[in-house]
Amino acid sequence: MPFNLKGRHFLTLKDFSTEEIEFLLNLSIKLKQDKYAGLRGNNLEGKNIALLFEKASTRTRCAFVVACVDEGAHGEYLAKNDLQFGKKETVKDTAKVLGRMFDGIQFRGFKHETVEELARYAGVPVWNGLTDKYHPTQVLADFMTVMECKGNLKGIKFAYAGDGRSNVANSLMIGAAKMGVDFRILSAESLFPDQELVEEAEVFASESRGKITLTSDVEEGVQGADVIYTDVWVSMGEESKIAERINLLKPYQVNGDMIEKTGNPEVIFLHCLPCFHNTDTEVSKQYPDICEATEEVFESRHSKVFDEAENRVHTIKAVMVATLA
Numbered sequence: 001m002p003f004n005l006k007g008r009h010f011l012t013l014k015d016f017s018t019e020e021i022e023f024l025l026n027l028s029i030k031l032k033q034d035k036y037a038g039l040r041g042n043n044l045e046g047k048n049i050a051l052l053f054e055k056a057s058t059r060t061r062c063a064f065v066v067a068c069v070d071e072g073a074h075g076e077y078l079a080k081n082d083l084q085f086g087k088k089e090t091v092k093d094t095a096k097v098l099g100r101m102f103d104g105i106q107f108r109g110f111k112h113e114t115v116e117e118l119a120r121y122a123g124v125p126v127w128n129g130l131t132d133k134y135h136p137t138q139v140l141a142d143f144m145t146v147m148e149c150k151g152n153l154k155g156i157k158f159a160y161a162g163d164g165r166s167n168v169a170n171s172l173m174i175g176a177a178k179m180g181v182d183f184r185i186l187s188a189e190s191l192f193p194d195q196e197l198v199e200e201a202e203v204f205a206s207e208s209r210g211k212i213t214l215t216s217d218v219e220e221g222v223q224g225a226d227v228i229y230t231d232v233w234v235s236m237g238e239e240s241k242i243a244e245r246i247n248l249l250k251p252y253q254v255n256g257d258m259i260e261k262t263g264n265p266e267v268i269f270l271h272c273l274p275c276f277h278n279t280d281t282e283v284s285k286q287y288p289d290i291c292e293a294t295e296e297v298f299e300s301r302h303s304k305v306f307d308e309a310e311n312r313v314h315t316i317k318a319v320m321v322a323t324l325a
């Protein structure tokens, strides 16, 4: 059944029903097929899209730009430091100005309240490209990849190992709860998600027949898993916590042993990326124990991380098309 999401913001998956999320995933799959078939889209012809970034980005920025071009829109990258935003001008005034000039606004930054404020005053759809609290466009790409690999989402055993209160973990938990997934967070207790958010997710899960489990026991958490997922142990803005996180999360590193413990030879490994999996980056050279996944797993046949990265384009395109076209 088609859903009309025109004019809606995309700030967190909490605001979308199971059927609406399903609709966005199916639209993503359709747009990917069209692109592969060489069919040029024009769903966003003549639209101007503001891409506002407070934090660094490879995938999200590029996915928005490519999705805009594929559908005939113009995407304008706006780095926070190049704007008056926050320094000489309030978020509210910036929202009103951008809303007069652009048809849609993507925001990536620190406080979730900023993207909410932009949405309140822009008068055009605002999409959350990551805040400290949520990363909802990422989860659409993650779920699309699971659908491609496993054929469905409902009933999938999805184990997230690592920082259980990261923006990605929070959004996965909400999305999983909406989509009837058996979702487990494996982490140190001090890094479990906020109790309030867990309670909200449990309500969604009870409606979709999903399940939310928080555990510090790796064996219990990965038992029978179809998907093992991890994110960095230290998110953007938390760099002072590197040593503490390595200590807490070392037992939750995704390695060959964890893959074996699932007992599922067809388990897939997902990661939002960027991922520390060797000592070839500036940061991992300095902190060799920061790797949340081993090279062995990252490069294994289980790893679908680059399909997942590509799917950022198709899912972000679907969000823009559904809310704007």
Ligand code: CP
Pocket (backbone or CB within 6 Å): 056, 057, 058, 059, 060, 061, 130, 138, 272, 273, 274
């Ligand atoms: N996964 C993700 O959001 O990547 P970027 O930080 O490169 O955008």
Ligand code: NVA
Pocket (backbone or CB within 6 Å): 130, 166, 167, 168, 231, 232, 234, 235, 236, 272, 273, 274
């Ligand atoms: N949790 C990570 C996700 C990066 C895509 C961060 O916020 O840095």
